[in-house]
Amino acid sequence: MATVEVSFSALPVHVRTARLIVTAVARRSGVTETLLDEVRLAVGEACSRAVEAHRRHCPDEPVRLELTADGRRFEAVVSDSVPGDDAAGTAAIDPAPAVPSLPAGEPQYSEDAFGLGLADDTAELGLAVIAGLADDVEIETTPKGVQIRMSWPIGA
């Protein structure tokens, strides 16, 4: 059972609300002030990705955010309802693009990277930000949707 569960319409304006909520719950859970910025940004990125995916595929479905603290770690899970890459081949028609694997370390963009479509792929930038900020990240892609699970230590 999550400490706080929020479902919100897939609208960009609500991503800001989600950021405010996650910051408040993380602070109350004992996440140190120095990590709060990272929590806020990483969860905001995951929510932005989910909102964009919903707007393309299922704008009426809400995005789900679950926040849990067990005394040692604070965990945020952002779930969308856009069927992902389905290994069993049962994904719905027009599935969302598979979530690429998390980039390892700092992305190495060349001087000409901006000429290679980088600007059009903010999803990749978003995942790079999440990978760089969250203490631990897991991305699960299922026929039901994509779940991004991030966690940080409490009181460290």
Next chain:
Amino acid sequence: MDLKVNDYTTDDGLTVINVEGEIDVYTAPKLREKLIDLVNKGKFHLLVDMEKVEFLDSTGLGVLVGGLKRVRAHDGSLELVCTQERILKIFRITGLTKVFGIHDSIEEAQEKRKGAK
């Protein structure tokens, strides 16, 4: 907080864009429109002052990279003024510190521009 975007052009042809507030998936379109508008008006040397930016996410980064692509197509430039560690960290994580010129102040950017001429 909403995003405020204002611009002015200096005597040496540099267009400074002052950005204030949060740049995210909700507000980034406003900055994108400003950059497109300036390029359409023939302003190809842009300096985005981010000292009053309180929040920046990947959508904002995408808009800045998109602006850079546009001005580069006209042999222009898009550089940044930013000293806030919380914002600089996002550029470092994404490797974009290698793509953008980042200055400590508008004056420093202007001096470097004069030196490069």
